[in-house]
Amino acid sequence: MFIVFLFVDTYTMKNKVAEGLTLFLMVIVCPVIIIFTMTYSDMSFAPNKMEYHQIQFHSNHLRRFEQTPQPSSCHQNTSVYNLTDFGTLPAHVKNFLLYRHCRTFPLLLDAPDKCGGPRHSADVFLLLVIKSSPQNYERREVLRKTWAEEKLHNGVLIRRIFITGTTGSGFEKRRLNRLLKDENDHNEDILQWDFDDSFYNLTLKQVLFLEWMERKCPHVRFLLNGDDDIFANTFNMIEYLQGLEENDGSKHLFTGFLFVNTGPSRDSSNKYYVPVQVQQSDIYPPYCGGGGFLLSGFTARTIYKMSHSIELHPIDDAYMGMCLEKAGLMPTSHFGVRTIGLDVPGNDLDIFDPCYYREIILVHRFLPHMIYVMWGEIQDPYLRCGNTNSSVQESQ
Numbered sequence: 001m002f003i004v005f006l007f008v009d010t011y012t013m014k015n016k017v018a019e020g021l022t023l024f025l026m027v028i029v030c031p032v033i034i035i036f037t038m039t040y041s042d043m044s045f046a047p048n049k050m051e052y053h054q055i056q057f058h059s060n061h062l063r064r065f066e067q068t069p070q071p072s073s074c075h076q077n078t079s080v081y082n083l084t085d086f087g088t089l090p091a092h093v094k095n096f097l098l099y100r101h102c103r104t105f106p107l108l109l110d111a112p113d114k115c116g117g118p119r120h121s122a123d124v125f126l127l128l129v130i131k132s133s134p135q136n137y138e139r140r141e142v143l144r145k146t147w148a149e150e151k152l153h154n155g156v157l158i159r160r161i162f163i164t165g166t167t168g169s170g171f172e173k174r175r176l177n178r179l180l181k182d183e184n185d186h187n188e189d190i191l192q193w194d195f196d197d198s199f200y201n202l203t204l205k206q207v208l209f210l211e212w213m214e215r216k217c218p219h220v221r222f223l224l225n226g227d228d229d230i231f232a233n234t235f236n237m238i239e240y241l242q243g244l245e246e247n248d249g250s251k252h253l254f255t256g257f258l259f260v261n262t263g264p265s266r267d268s269s270n271k272y273y274v275p276v277q278v279q280q281s282d283i284y285p286p287y288c289g290g291g292g293f294l295l296s297g298f299t300a301r302t303i304y305k306m307s308h309s310i311e312l313h314p315i316d317d318a319y320m321g322m323c324l325e326k327a328g329l330m331p332t333s334h335f336g337v338r339t340i341g342l343d344v345p346g347n348d349l350d351i352f353d354p355c356y357y358r359e360i361i362l363v364h365r366f367l368p369h370m371i372y373v374m375w376g377e378i379q380d381p382y383l384r385c386g387n388t389n390s391s392v393q394e395s396q
Contacts, residue, residue, distance in 0.1 A: 132164045251298055
């Protein structure tokens with residue numbers, strides 16, 4: 001930095017002129033010199049024109065996200081602090097109990113015309129309802145190009161919707177929300193609510209969807225409800241549903257991989273851990289595995305009505321069973337739904353042989369690239385298979 005020394009000969013100049021000149025140099029000239037020196041002492045910090053526009057873009061970008069609706073103002077139920085041994089519970093269980101009663105959250109992304117409006121929603125024969133998380137972009141893209149493609153098949157309409165919450169906080173949450181918004185602008189197939197997208201909130205996700213369906217797709221005929229990592233054969237679903245006797249979606253149907261005589265896990269290290277503070281009973285009613293199941297529009301609406309009087313439960317598939325039990329309805333088993341995988345006989349056989357999958361309805365736990373490959377292989381007109389279904393046993 002330059003230091004400017006000013007010597008003014010007050011003996012040769014009049015006092016007023018000297019004072020004016022001194023003031024001018026100190027107030028105007030010195031700051032200019034200092035700024036000039038600081039600017040050129042390190043040129044690497046001076047943004048060029050392109051960098052300036054990038055800075056301006058990111059600034060505007062973040063300002064847009066600051067307008068994102070805030071989470072529900074639902075308050076904690078502090079009475080749960082009085083539960084026996086509440087303080088010993090894992091953090092996620094405590095959080096569930098504190099906010100269990102909260103069911104109203106802002107809808108961040110919508111697809112209001114997914115079913116053509118409430119009046120025309122009966123035109124949708126099969127609505128694919130796929131549970132996803134914000135970061136699972138690759139899975140959603142693969143499903144859009146494979147079994148979840150929206151189309152007219154065998155004379156009936158197939159539509160698709162992804163349901164999700166939010167993940168992370170701060171900048172990370174904003175980036176993921178932006179990703180979903182861009183996706184939905186292009187595909188119009190995402191419902192997103194402003195709640196934490198976690199395993200313990202899967203039931204909340206289901207109930208929020210059913211409430212949306214009641215308003216936007218009330219007369220849809222049938223639904224597949226499944227995860228975004230299942231491999232499904234949509235054509236087989238259509239064939240099965242069209243073959244139902246005297247059921248166009250206006251009667252009860254809830255079918256999948258059936259669980260009976262099961263109950264909550266009391267092991268705190270288990271993913272499905274449910275302590276007695278959440279559920280005292282040691283038994284679940286019959287239910288179908290949440291990886292994927294088929295149900296009629298009638299049953300979906302019935303479950304939503306029953307949910308009004310049943311507390312939320314962290315295990316979403318068991319909660320569906322509770323709602324069915326309250327309505328006096330039973331789930332059924334379907335051989336083609338394998339939410340716990342296939343048990344292919346013999347260690348020397350290829351478990352991804354398309355012949356094992358061409359006649360199923362769905363199988364849980366597929367990586368995106370395998371979904372893409374398998375979808376192409378089961379539709380190969382030159383695929384020749386023996387009687388593979390008789391040799392494939394359900395996993396135990």
